[in-house]
Amino acid sequence: MPVSIVTELLARHQERLSGFPAPLGQQFEAGLRALANRLTPSQLQAWAETGVELTALSLRSWEAAVEYFRAGANYPPQATWDAIETIGRDALQMAAESAPLAVSFLRAAPGAMEAIGPANIHAWAELGRRLYKGNWKSSSLAAQFYEVAPELFRVLRIGQASRLIIFIDELARHSYELASACLASAPAVLARLDEDDRLPFITFATELAQTSWADSRLYFDRGVPLIEKVHSALRERFLLLAAQAARGHHQRSAYQYFEDAANALGEVDPNDHQQVIMLAEQLAPYSPFAAMDFLTAMPTVLQRIRIDELEAWQQAGLRILQASAEGGEAYFRLQSTRAEDILENLSSRVELSRVGEVLRLYCKALTGRNVSIQTAESLAEKGIGWVDEHRASTDGTTIFLPELMERFPNKEDNFAAMKVFATHQAAHIEFGSFQFEFDRPGAVFPTRRHAFVRDRERPATTDMEAFFDLFPDRQLASDLFTIAEDARIDARVKDEYGGIRRHLVRMQAEELERRPPVEMMPLRNAFVENLVRASLDGLHLVRWPRDRAEAMSRALGILTALQAPGATVEDAAEAALALYEIAVSIPNIHDDVDPGSWDAVEPMEAGQAMPMEAAGEGGAQGSQAQLGGAGEGEEEYESPQEIDFRGDFKPELVDLLMKLRENAQGGQAGQQQTMPLTPEQLAELLAKSVEIDLDAMDEGDLDASTGMFLSNLMKEAGTPASEKGDQGGQPTSDNSTGEGEGEEPLKPIVTVYYYDEWDFRAQDYKPRWCAVKEAKLEEGDDGFYEKALKEHAGLVAQTRKQFELMKPEMFRKIKRLPDGEDFDLDSAIEWMVEKRAGANPTEKIYWRRNKIERDVAVAFLIDMSASTDEEINKRDKKYDDDDYDDDPRKYLSWWVSKRRQELTSPPKRIIDLEKESTVLLMTALETIGDQYGIYGFSGYGRDNVEFFVIKDFDETLDQKIKNRLDKITPIRSTRMGPAIRHATFKLMQTDAKVKILFLLSDGRPQDHGYGRDRTEKEYAIHDTKQALNEAKREGITPFALTVDRAGHDYLKTMCEDMGYEVVADIESLPSRLPTLYRRLTE
């Protein structure tokens, strides 16, 4: 039966199909045969008729028919007749519109049937049709959609696919290429996501396509790894946040927000993501950007506060956000001073950068020296022997502290800890740890060290070196000296500084808890460890074999004696010497006796413990006493575990460094001849010293790192390191003093200052936003100044005269005062007359001379932006043109004369007039004797505000400055705010009573990033206004002068109640400027 219906249908349609290429017929037959067993004859018949109908729809619709028939042979078993029929109907509709579309639809249909099931076939067909817009490109996009169906529906449900289509459709409106690329990668991209995250992924994509479609490609390419940075349970919520941000309009692209936030979350502990995203979601209703910025800020913020403190910070920001979106956004961008302040208040950790100045003054107070404070990291970077980036130390002039302190849960304790660190280092300086003199006796211990001096080839470079040279085991000696000296220092600190005692004791107790178990150590190590404990006030924690108690007891007695108030560093050295003798008498072996025999030890009486004057009891024989070293068959001695708050103590290195510095300064007069140091000597010294671990400093061969180290050390000490040791015979001091400075290249020294910037939208400052780079302006031609004077000779004379008239009398007589130097005769007579007449006369009948001091300081701020390059004549050209319209000959002669004039003297630019006016003003100022500074500013971007010093307040007008004037040239942009702030700073350094800031510009403030975009003016104007206000608050009178004819509109806002003037006729600037200044100060 099936066979018969097949043959029947074949025969029936034979004729219709014969007109088409052969594959049509072949596929028809194959399809019929495949379906014959699954469909009823009537269904089969309907199927065949639909196919035949397809062929007739258009010229190329037969191709669709081929695919239709081929699909018939390929339907999966679950294909129902309904589905097959639907496909047919959809295919007919499509073929009517676009045969190729139908072709790809039909070609994908069997696969799709398998992927989404027969029930969804129509919906699928519809999705593709939505992409079809009647043109070729859309048709191929829709075709592509059908083609990817099998892969796509492996990862998407049909409902989700419709969302994808919305996205692709949106994207296609902008770019078919992009849409096609995204569609092609969609299955693979989506496959990498968790099922729940796919829809949010598409949602965000859709939003992206609407606002910044070009980023979709990036998103598809890079989005997945970014999303994977977010905790898997939260990715959906994160994407929805990103989608909300994409819905708004903002400067930054939504993708950028997404990428930054995802990267930021990647740096945050995934366990905190829940809390972080929850807090971000609270912000989103007010500003989705703030929410994204909040996420982006997380790594920075969470570095400073704990996750449980985060909400407090977020809430504070939320309140600002509710009041003002701009303010809140700036807050969460961390571009607001308030955000910083609140963060700082919440944070329990102490940052050295914030307390450094306080600690510097503190240490200066303690030591009486000009110490500076730096991070321990910077010391390690110097490569001069210190390697640990986190331990406190000092090199005798600078105290190095860890950058952060966060060992306690609250700020006070952390600061106290930092202070204990600083105090210990300062105490090393204050109590003379680095003042060791080999020949000076101590105050407590008898001097015995001389007995151990051995013959040496050359005298020791430093006293510390001479001391350590006494010991065969230098490491042991160094450790013992460190313990002794630290014990002495701690005792002195406790004695002198009662207030810090509590914190110091606490730190000591903490350190004691961290000490390794002493019973496990070989004996000599245990001995040293016990000394460490005792030095930390841990006498009760000393454990020692009972049968050896005497040695330990003596050692503890020595340590106690050293803690007497009068002890000096020389005493510490003597103590170290005595301890060394005891230490080497103890074999470094494990005592096999059972641990129960270890017991506490009481220190011996100081007097008893004190070694005898003559020599040590051990190896002393005759005058040449000997100190022992490590014995045979012992375990290697290991230095005790470090003590945190005491940091790195390197007396030998510091001693050397001080010596080098002294040498570099040429030694002090009257002191003994400073010994020149040869590099060989240094190298030998360093090789010996146990304080420097050259291997740890740099990998690589030892010689190279030694060389590097030496040159670093020389540099640190201010001595130029010699290349080939040619200074061997010469004193280093000769080499270093003069030439060091002479060789300095003539590059201007740039000092960087940081200033906040006012964000009027956020109504808050952006902290440390602008970097102002101050440098002296280069010197130019020396003729300019005189030339300008000559050119304006008349004006100069006039100005000078005007200003001379202003020259104040030193005293001015003021009359009618209630008290004064003498009677004012007129008033006195009046008084007498009235008195006689019985009236009640005024008592004000004295006069006095009041000193009128003219005490003015003025800072001139000259705009050196590129716009000042404009030629002045150009501005006026249109007037000229009109005049000569009728008479070409007249025009020609004018033109010729103009050309000639231009050749002899080039056309003047705005800047030239600014310069000339400045010259005139300077003569005026010199006449009147006001303090003045002349500065130029320009720059590009907030990190690069250039501030040129032409004449600083404390410089006097000389040729150098005249030459600098010539170099005033147009450079770049006009970021006025920071320039004004810096000029304010300069003015505040003067002690004049009247301070004036005179701003000379040619247009509105403008710079890259000085406002939301290039065209925005408000931001720059508001910041400038704020800067001027700040100056006013400091008691400075600001005055703005512009040559921009359009200046009135913005100057009105910028200067509100301050003085300003627009000089419309720029040629009059040279005469106008001095006049204005005179008026301002009269």
Add this chain to the structure above:
Amino acid sequence: MAENGSVQGATIYAVEEYSVHEEPYYLPIGDEVQLFETAYRQRIPVLLKGPTGAGKTRFVEYMAYRLGRPMMKVSSRTGEEVEHRMPLITVACHEDLTASDLVGRYLLDTDGTRWVDGPLTRAVKVGAICYLDEVVEARKDTTVLIHPLTDYRRLLPIEKLGQVIEAADGFLLVISYNPGYQSALKDLKHSTRQRFIAIEFNYPPRDAEAQIIAHESGCDDRTAMDLARLGEKVRNLKEHGLGEGVSTRLLVYAGRLIAQGIPARRACQVAITWALTDDSEVQRSIEEVVTSIFE
């Protein structure tokens, strides 16, 4: 007119009649007492140099007391023999102090004008020690008066009266100035300063200062020592945040507060930290020194 009187507990003296009655506490640091005595005997004017609160004024008072102590016999107007004390006239100079403020002026009276001697004139007449504190602050015209008084002439010209007064035998001019904070403008002119011998005052060494603090404030020795230590530390900050180091006077104030039961840290805060500076960073630094020294 110069009657000693008492109004509501305060004792009123005419300027030339004030003298130091009780021995002021003064702890000599060096040979300044001997120097001053010798200078006085020789009538050589003295310039006291030193920072504020270092004890210059106290020193002058102490010397006035010492020099008056031998009870010089002087016949007063009544002819009685009275115990003579060295009168001490102190003038704090300020920038509006003119020559006539020192010499005297006509004042209005019911019937016309009346001449009133200024403090310097009075000192010259009675032979007192005239102490011009912070002399550089005064106007330059005062030097016209100082010069003839400080050389061999010992004359005070009174221009308005057309008189010249020869100084009484006991008269000595003592001036003080603080080289620390005055600007270059207000430096003492050489023609002036080379008429004086100069005694330099500085803050006393720690132990001596502790002794002074303990005596003046009545606090215990330990506290006095800590205060002296604090003083030394804070003075290290001079010119690096502080214009002037903390004076002994302030340390004494702090000691007095502590002696009366104010907690040490608080006492130092009000008497030292806040008194010294308004710069919050420097305040904080001083506070840290205070909390390091005091519990």
